[in-house]
Amino acid sequence: MDPWTALGLLAGFLTTIGFVPQIIKGYRSKRMEDLSLIMPILIGVGMLIWLIYGIWLDSLPLILWNAIALTLNMIIIALILKYGGSKKG
Amino acid sequence: MDPWTALGLLAGFLTTIGFVPQIIKGYRSKRMEDLSLIMPILIGVGMLIWLIYGIWLDSLPLILWNAIALTLNMIIIALILKYGGSKKG
Numbered sequence: 001m002d003p004w005t006a007l008g009l010l011a012g013f014l015t016t017i018g019f020v021p022q023i024i025k026g027y028r029s030k031r032m033e034d035l036s037l038i039m040p041i042l043i044g045v046g047m048l049i050w051l052i053y054g055i056w057l058d059s060l061p062l063i064l065w066n067a068i069a070l071t072l073n074m075i076i077i078a079l080i081l082k083y084g085g086s087k088k089g
Numbered sequence: 090m091d092p093w094t095a096l097g098l099l100a101g102f103l104t105t106i107g108f109v110p111q112i113i114k115g116y117r118s119k120r121m122e123d124l125s126l127i128m129p130i131l132i133g134v135g136m137l138i139w140l141i142y143g144i145w146l147d148s149l150p151l152i153l154w155n156a157i158a159l160t161l162n163m164i165i166i167a168l169i170l171k172y173g174g175s176k177k178g
Contacts, residue, residue, distance in 0.1 A: 007141065025124075
């Protein structure tokens with residue numbers, strides 16, 4: 001693997017795994033009121049399109065990271081729906 | 090522009106612009122306590138690496154979206170530091 005591909009994989013790893021601390025925090029505190037629900041919805045639709053784009057490009061990093069990120073993102077949406085209360089936004 | 094490039098641009102637009110509702114919500118409510126600070130830090134470092142990768146690839150969409158997303162992400166970090174209170178995570 002050339003160093004630039006490795007750099008791309010590292011970038012995807014970080015932007016994907018970055019959602020985990022929010023999941024842990026929300027799961028522990030059972031509070032997601034300050035989080036915007038529109039944020040993970042927009043990002044989730046974007047990730048789904050990245051995934052389709054990755055399948056077309058036959059790009060393993062794009063497919064791999066976006067599939068994982070989409071799953072994490074859906075967990076965040078579920079946590080907001082469960083613990084977000086009634087506050088809109 | 091071929092339709093697949095347009096799809097990639099749309100994907101980047103959505104995953105970038107997705108941060109705006111969180112900024113609006115945080116700015117209005119002045120509450121960011123439920124947000125993880127580690128999340129935008131990890132994602133921000135990842136975006137910076139995507140940006141470097143995009144400069145190497147000479148990919149305008151990668152450079153454009155990650156530069157914008159990085160700026161939005163830094164606003165979220167600033168809002169968490171300002172309104173996040175003392176809760177860790």
